[in-house]
Amino acid sequence: MKTSVNVAVTLQEWDTMLAALRAWQGSKDSVDFTDNEAFAQSLAREHGKPLNGKQIDALIERIQFSPEPALPVIVVEGGIVQNVFRPTPREAEPFVDVEYDLVDFDIFEGNDDEDIARHWNALEPSTQECFKNHLKDEYKQFKQVLDRIARGKRDGLKHSHRDTKARKQRQARMVKSRKEGTLSIPPDYTIRDGEVVPKRKRT
Numbered sequence: 001m002k003t004s005v006n007v008a009v010t011l012q013e014w015d016t017m018l019a020a021l022r023a024w025q026g027s028k029d030s031v032d033f034t035d036n037e038a039f040a041q042s043l044a045r046e047h048g049k050p051l052n053g054k055q056i057d058a059l060i061e062r063i064q065f066s067p068e069p070a071l072p073v074i075v076v077e078g079g080i081v082q083n084v085f086r087p088t089p090r091e092a093e094p095f096v097d098v099e100y101d102l103v104d105f106d107i108f109e110g111n112d113d114e115d116i117a118r119h120w121n122a123l124e125p126s127t128q129e130c131f132k133n134h135l136k137d138e139y140k141q142f143k144q145v146l147d148r149i150a151r152g153k154r155d156g157l158k159h160s161h162r163d164t165k166a167r168k169q170r171q172a173r174m175v176k177s178r179k180e181g182t183l184s185i186p187p188d189y190t191i192r193d194g195e196v197v198p199k200r201k202r203t
Contacts, residue, residue, distance in 0.1 A: 008090075011047040011076050019044035101127040108141060109157050116145045 009017070022040040044050040051059065070087040073095075081102055085095040107119050120128070120142045131139040 009059070009062075012049070012051060013055075015044050015046045016051045016059065018046075019050075038086060072100075097200075103127070103131075105138070105141075113145045113149050115151055116142065120146065 003134040022043060041050075072086050074081060074083055075083040075085075081100075084098045084100045086098050087095050101123050103123065104119065107116055131142070
């Protein structure tokens with residue numbers, strides 16, 4: 001007994017399938033069937049002329065007698081995934097590429113936090129949610145790195161604010177000293193941006 005079906009359909013065939021589901025829903029539920037039937041008709045015309053009876057028969061046969069989908073094939077070379085594809089029974093298209101997310105736990109060895117964070121952020125949101133909800137121990141490793149980076153950024157902002165405040169205070173004291181004539185600067189030094197710094201040598 002089939003547990004799943006993998007059938008390639010055109011947009012028109014897809015529209016017909018949606019329309020059929022809506023029509024069936026209208027016939028089974030207590031909603032106004034007339035309104036639901038009109039909605040199903042509009043769905044069937046979403047991408048062009050609706051399928052005729054013969055085309056619907058062909059679509060039903062394809063769905064009913066389609067083979068079970070083949071398992072994905074993962075091609076690895078040198079320990080690196082090169083491609084992932086799924087074989088098909090179609091002569092014109094013997095296989096189709098399968099999109100995938102690659103999670104490499106070796107990244108925790110010999111890589112800095114920024115590299116690990118980039119690896120995490122490149123994952124699809126659905127993959128991240130799967131880790132958060134079902135692979136909690138593995139997610140904890142990524143979370144620790146992300147938290148360290150967030151703390152570092154917060155600390156960096158604090159240091160930056162403190163440095164800016166201290167620089168402004170020094171500049172204010174220097175301006176006051178110059179006005180009062182109490183500022184003494186060595187001959188090889190000058191004031192630049194409110195700081196006493198060595199003079200630039202001319203070359």
